[in-house]
Amino acid sequence: xxxxxxxxxxxxxxxxxxxxxxxxxxxxxxxxxxxxxxxxxxxxxxxxxxxxxxxxxxxxxxxxxxxxxxxxxxxxxxxxxxxxxxxxxxxxxxxxxxxxxxxxxxxxxxxxxxxxxxxxxxxxxxxxxxxxxxxxxxxxxxxxxxxxxxxxxxxxxxxxxxxxxxxxxxxxxxxxxxxxxxxxxxxxxxxxxxxxxxxxxxxxxxxxxxxxxxxxxxxxxxxxxxxxxxxxxxxxxxxxxxxxxxxxxxxxxxxxxxxxxxxxxxxxxxxxxxxxxxxxxxxxxxxxxxxxxxxxxxxxxxxxxxxxxxxxxxxxxxxxxxxxxxxxxxxxxxxxxx
Numbered sequence: 001x002x003x004x005x006x007x008x009x010x011x012x013x014x015x016x017x018x019x020x021x022x023x024x025x026x027x028x029x030x031x032x033x034x035x036x037x038x039x040x041x042x043x044x045x046x047x048x049x050x051x052x053x054x055x056x057x058x059x060x061x062x063x064x065x066x067x068x069x070x071x072x073x074x075x076x077x078x079x080x081x082x083x084x085x086x087x088x089x090x091x092x093x094x095x096x097x098x099x100x101x102x103x104x105x106x107x108x109x110x111x112x113x114x115x116x117x118x119x120x121x122x123x124x125x126x127x128x129x130x131x132x133x134x135x136x137x138x139x140x141x142x143x144x145x146x147x148x149x150x151x152x153x154x155x156x157x158x159x160x161x162x163x164x165x166x167x168x169x170x171x172x173x174x175x176x177x178x179x180x181x182x183x184x185x186x187x188x189x190x191x192x193x194x195x196x197x198x199x200x201x202x203x204x205x206x207x208x209x210x211x212x213x214x215x216x217x218x219x220x221x222x223x224x225x226x227x228x229x230x231x232x233x234x235x236x237x238x239x240x241x242x243x244x245x246x247x248x249x250x251x252x253x254x255x256x257x258x259x260x261x262x263x264x265x266x267x268x269x270x271x272x273x274x275x276x277x278x279x280x281x282x283x284x285x286x287x288x289x290x291x292x293x294x295x296x297x298x299x300x301x302x303x304x305x306x307x308x309x310x311x312x313x314x315x316x317x318x319x320x321x322x323x324x325x326x327x328x329x330x331x332x333x334x335x336x337x338x
Contacts, residue, residue: 002026003035007090008046014088015079015097017041032228036100043100044079048093052141055087058094060138061227062086064204067131073123074215074223076101101223103215109249111268112219114211118272120221121209121242122279125235128204129281137204137232144208144229145237148190148298151305155183158308166314175317178324182304185328189298196291197234201282205238207231211245236288239276240295246272247296247326258322261329266336273337289337297331300324 003011009020017039024036035046049058062078069075077099080086087096146154159179166172206213207229215223250264258264273292277283284292300323307316330336 002033003046003090008035008037011046011088011090011095012037012039012044012097015081017044017079017097045076045098045100046095047098048090048095051092053094054141055094057138057140058087058096060135061230062096063135064128064131064230065227068124068127071123071127073127074101074120074221075227076223076225101215101225103217103222107211108216109211109245109252111249113216113221114246114249115272115275116219116221117209117211117214117242118275119279120214120224121206121238122276122281124206124209124224125203125238126281128206128230132204132232140207140229140231142229143231145299146302146305148186148193148301151298151302152183152186152190154305154308155179155186155301158305158313162308162313169314171314171318174321175314178304178317178321179308181324181328182301185297185331186301189294189301193298196287197236200234200236200288200291201285202232203235203282204230204232205235207233207238207241209238209242211242236284236292236295237299239273239284240292240299243269243272243296244299247330251326258326261326264326270337284337286338290334292337293330293333297327300327 003026005020005023008023012018012020018041020037020039022038024038027034027036032050033048035048037044037046065075065078069077078086079097079099081088087094089095159176162172162175162179166175206224206227208226209224213224213226214221215225246269247264250266250268251258254264273284273289300320304317304320304324307313307320310316
C-alpha cells in the first residue's frame with residue numbers, strides 16, 4: 001500500500017495535521033507499510049497495518065504506548081484526532097499515525113549502545129507488566145516465533161520442497177546438510193521445551209526487540225519502536241531474541257576467521273545479561289539463566305526454518321551456514337550465564 005500525495009493528505013486530514021509539505025520514501029516492513037511525511041506541525045509516520053490486524057488489538061497497543069510515554073520511556077507518540085480517535089480506515093486497512101523520532105541513520109553497534117539496550121529492555125518489561133495488570137491484554141493475531149515441534153515440521157517441509165524444486169542446484173547438498181544439522185540440534189529440545197518454558201516467569205514482552213527497532217542519537221536511546229508483536233509470554237524470549245545482535249557484533253569485531261566459538265568475548269555477553277538484571281524489577285532466576293543458551297539456539301533454529309520461506313531460500317539458508325556451529329556451541333553451554 002503506497003499512497004499518492006492526495007491519498008496521504010486525505011488520511012492526514014483525519015488526524016487534523018494540516019497540509020502536507022513533503023512526502024518521504026515509503027518504508028515496507030515485514031507486516032506494515034509506513035509513509036513518512038511532513039506538515040507545518042512536524043514530521044509524522046503514517047502506518048497502514050496488515051490486513052489481519054483488528055481494531056481492539058491496535059487500540060490496546062496504543063494504550064501500552066501511552067503508558068510507556070507516561071513513564072518517560074522513549075517511544076513514538078500516538079497521534080489522535082480532535083475526537084480522540086487514534087486510527088482510521090483506508091479500505092480494509094487500519095491506519096495510524098505516530099510522531100517521528102529524530103535519530104542517527106543506520107544501525108550502530110558498539111558495546112556502550114548495546115549495553116544501554118539491556119537496561120532499556122528491563123525498564124520496558126517493568127512498565128509493560130504494570131500496564132498489563134490494569135487492562136486486559138489483547139494478544140496479536142500473528143506471532144514471530146514457533147515451538148520446537150512446529151519448527152521441526154517446517155524443516156521437514158523445507159527439505160522436501162528444496163529437494164523437489166532445486167534438485168539441479170549445485171548448492172543443494174550444502175543446504176540439505178544445514179537443514180539436517182538444524183534438525184539434529186532441535187530434536188533434544190522438543191521434550192523439554194514446553195515443560196521448561198511453562199515454569200519460567202511470564203510477562204508482557206516486546207516480542208521483536210532487536211537493534212533495528214532501537215533508535216539512537218549519539219549513545220543515547222531515543223526510541224524503541226515496532227510493538228506489533230507485544231504479547232504475554234516467557235520474558236526470556238525477549239532477551240535471547242535481542243542477544244542474537246550481541247552475538248553478531250562479537251563476531252564482527254572478532255574480525256579474523258573464527259576457529260572456535262569460545263574465541264569470542266563471552267564475558268561481554270554475560271555482562272549484557274547482568275546489566276538487564278541490574279535494572280530489572282524481577283531479576284533472572286537460575287532456571288532462566290540455565291535455559292538461556294538453549295533459547296538462543298532455539299531461536300536461531302527457527303531462523304533456519306523460516307529462511308526456507310524466503311524469496312531465495314537457498315541463498316537465505318547459506319547465509320546462516322557459518323552461524324550454525326556458533327549457536328550449536330552456545331546451546332551446549334548451560335553454565336554460560338550462571
